[in-house]
Amino acid sequence: MKFGSFEASTRIEALHARFDRHEFATHAHDTWAIGAVISGAKDIFGKKGTDGIIRSTQVYSLPPHRAHGGKTVGSACEYVMLYVPVEEWTTQCDARGVDIHRFSHGALEDARLTQCLLSFVTLMLHHPERLSEWSGEWTNFCEVLLHRYRTAERTTSPxxxxxxxxxxxxxxxxxxxxxxxxxxxxxxxxxxxxxxxxxxxxxxxxxxxxxxxxxxxxxxxxxxxxxxxxxxxxxxxxxxxxxxxxxxxxxxxxxxxxxxxxxxxxxxxxxxxxxxxxxxxx
The missing domain is CATH 1.10.10.60 (Homeodomain-like)
Incomplete structure (x- = not known):
């Protein structure tokens, strides 16, 4: 497991992990959690009757304060995660005309976005100096990730x-x-x-x-x-x-x-x- 962070307009954290038959306790984040499964599968809710299984090449997100746990489905699961503060993610979505609440509506199967997320997390963890040299890396990443959601209708959040x-x-x-x-x-x-x-x-x-x-x-x-x-x-x-x-x-x-x-x-x-x-x- 690798964990790291960098300062954009605010602190953003990244995780690259591989677990064998691991199960997380229930928790929630104050940030948006944006992730992708690289290989294997995991159940982010771990409860019967819930559709929480995320599989290889699927990108998903959890809004702030969404309770979740998680366990591997099968023998192992490799995945990456970004933890983005609410204000920062709202700014990025608003700048591109994207409804931020669309990100809590299930997983999106997209090998290109999965690779995009993996590449950015890898950059954060192994070459953080590149982020400090060119802040455009974060902007470019957001542009690619948010492109799929740009034309979505806006929804309200109760x-x-x-x-x-x-x-x-x-x-x-x-x-x-x-x-x-x-x-x-x-x-x-x-x-x-x-x-x-x-x-x-x-x-x-x-x-x-x-x-x-x-x-x-x-x-x-x-x-x-x-x-x-x-x-x-x-x-x-x-x-x-x-x-x-x-x-x-x-x-x-x-x-x-x-x-x-x-x-x-x-x-x-x-x-x-x-x-x-x-x-x-x-």
């Missing part, structure tokens, strides 16, 4: 209107402000002026996860960011509200499919590549 609910906004903001604290449902319900039942029902409907699960995912995202900056695992566990390294590691691997140590090693390797080879003094 979830977009629900997110304007001030009670839910208070709950959302409170979880983000106290993300590394143990926020009880009683406390959160009081802050949002809802009963616990109403809070859990409405929060899950909009953000895809229960408040407790949402906060856990938020902590794990913060932990990943700290590890990518080179922080030690013990410090990250303490800073993000986990009991110890083992507690962090168990949840981290369940969500990301890799250990905190693997992310730390990747960050160190990336830093070493950027600094270049050391030279012996004469």
């Amino acid at each position: 979830a977009g209107a629900i997110r304007a609910d001030p009670d839910l906004v208070r709950a959302y903001d409170f979880l983000h402000e106290y993300w590394n604290c143990n926020v009880s449902l009683d406390k959160l319900a009081g802050e949002s002026a809802m009963s616990i039942y109403e809070l859990c029902r409405r929060f899950s409907a909009v953000y895809g996860l229960s408040p407790h699960r949402y906060q856990l995912v938020l902590r794990l995202e913060k932990a990943k960011a700290k590890l990518l900056r080179g922080a030690s695992i013990s410090d990250v566990a303490a800073d993000t509200g986990f009991a110890d390294q083992s507690h962090l590691g168990r949840h981290f691997k369940s969500m990301f499919g890799m250990t905190p140590g693997a992310v730390l090693e990747e960050a160190a390797s990336k830093k070493k590549r950027r600094s270049g080879p050391e030279c012996d003094e004469a």
